Amino acid sequence: MSQLAEGSVVTGEVVAIKPFGAFVKLESGETGLVHISQISGKFVEKVEDELSVGDPVKAKVLSIDSSGKISLSIKALTNDRPRGGRRGGRNRGTPDFEDMMKKWMKSSEERLSALAAKQKKGR
Numbered sequence: 480m481s482q483l484a485e486g487s488v489v490t491g492e493v494v495a496i497k498p499f500g501a502f503v504k505l506e507s508g509e510t511g512l513v514h515i516s517q518i519s520g521k522f523v524e525k526v527e528d529e530l531s532v533g534d535p536v537k538a539k540v541l542s543i544d545s546s547g548k549i550s551l552s553i554k555a556l557t558n559d560r561p562r563g564g565r566r567g568g569r570n571r572g573t574p575d576f577e578d579m580m581k582k583w584m585k586s587s588e589e590r591l592s593a594l595a596a597k598q599k600k601g602r
Contacts, residue, residue, distance in 0.1 A: 499514060516554075517551065
């Protein structure tokens with residue numbers, strides 16, 4: 480049986496790439512999945528843009544379900560700090576996905592408000 484535990488750090492090799500993530504064969508012989516959302520702190524459109532079959536991988540075990548499926552995260556090792564404030568090691572040069580979405584939503588709401596005001600004025 481496995482010596483893996485949630486929260487432990489493991490190493491392995493990417494053995495398969497799928498649209499939803501990458502399968503990693505661990506040193507223990509077991510295979511785990513790094514979901515596309517757990518590859519990087521930045522938005523990943525295609526798994527193959529970040530990982531290739533044969534790549535060595537270091538990841539954190541997020542969970543092991545009752546059937547033995549292992550969920551892994553590469554992002555957790557580089558992004559272990561709590562999200563939120565702008566203090567400390569955050570790379571200001573590359574906005575994260577949430578920041579980009581907030582800016583887009585604000586811009587979209589402003590445009591919708593301006594459009595609604597214009598339509599109201601035209602009546």
